[in-house]
Amino acid sequence: MTQRTTLITGSTQGMGRALALDLAPRGGTLLLHGRHPGRLAAVAAEARAAASGTTVRTYLADLADLDQVHAMADRINTVEPRLDGLINNAVVAGGAEPLRRELSRQGHELRFAVNHLAAHALTRDLLPLLTASAPARVVNVASMGQEAIDFDDVMLERGYEGLRAYFRSKLAMIMATFELAAELRGTGVTVNSLHPAHLMDTEAVRTSGLTPVTSTEEGVRPTVRLLLDPDLATVTGRYFDQFTVARAHDQAYDTEARRRLMRLTRGLLDRTGG
Template sequence: MNRRTTLITGATQGLGRGIAFDLAARGQTVLLHGRDRARLDAVAAEVRSAAPDATVRTYLADLADLDQIHALVARIRAAEPRLDGLVNNAVVGGGPDPHVRQLSRQGHELRFAVNHLAPYALARGLLPLLTDSAPARVVNIASIGQEAIDFDDVMLELGYEGLRAYCRSKLALIMATFELAAELDGTGVTVNALHPAHLMDTGGVRAYGLTPATTVDEGVRPTVRLLLDPDLETTTGRYFDQFTDARAHEQAYDTGARQRLMALTRTLCTPDRP
């Protein structure tokens, strides 16, 4: 168990960086993802210096581009002998100007793309490696901020607002968590969603103009618990508010809405074929 291998997306700052330091201090193998090579290499060097017994490898990709995500999956599957944990942590928050609607490389609303489509595409693509390494765990970093998805305007082309887009994308992530967990039941791969802590002291919180209320460490501890606690080895398809098994937004329990979301998600995440 000391040599578990865990991929952490968005590992160059905030919660992802904190998780990397925690797991490395336990002598584990940490795979750090980022989209800026200089920042990624700098954090990797810091982690190696702080935890010389850990193994640290880096993976570069922009999760706002599904083509780069599919390429990332291929690189990881070719290079890594095992994958015991996946922390889908990379996030786009409300943004400094909440009225500017941004798009992904494929033209999808940016928060929906990075906060929902990217975690699904990564988990789906890495399933062969995760199942071969079972028991394995997927932890999707969600939020207590959740808003029902409007299926007539999933990409928020009307009445756009950054925080609304963020909250809808996080509910989509929770709904996908429940669906994937049910699909993988019995495989040894668990999938859970987590609100790690309220308004952590991160760049994203400050960029939106909010005042941080908790430290990053307060979010690290419940995340690492979901990854490593032996009592949670078979716990799957749940939403946690820090350490508490909680109830998400009501739409997350609407099976029709979940199926509708997943049909769209699978279509959008399928690589283009020549």
């Protein structure tokens, strides 16, 4: 991994922080994203202390604002000479007030905006750099918690519940993974998604009122495997349950539903210049 450059979103806590501290000793350049300056500086200091030979740079952005997503991608495209790996790890989970519907800066349902739209926008914006650095890998951190998207109420304006919104956003991420992987075949850029581990000990899990049952290290190992394992160099367009290729929700294999989602996604991102 010595010469690799990897970007991790949501790196200031939970599995993102654990990923940063796992990858830091492997060398190369580590790009850490967060939305809280203090937390971002702290995890960067931890990563540098873990491996003095690793270059660590930080990028500040609130992924609930697509304008900030695009601006961060522009900075990365300008500053970074290469990008070998992107881990879309940042997440908004069910939340402490599950019946309170929250909106992003652009007025989209917050979980759909951060977990799907922001991840997809960032990936698309960084494709020129990823392609120029190929072979490169995109790893989308999804979930085994998935629920079919209702295209008549994508933003869950009716019957809102936080975990339901989270489940739908993670299925959207998986569906976008399949579509982007097909688009990028032959470019040297692979795109996969995974459920990293069940109910990890993270703030997102605890805030959602759930009881953690596994450590963040449980999720780090299969995620890093998708990023680095030579045996997976050409594997793309797959959903993994930890280390095993698995079947996602049935809607993920509905080609018309996927096309419908991507048309919607492009329309929403076009309004922000994405």
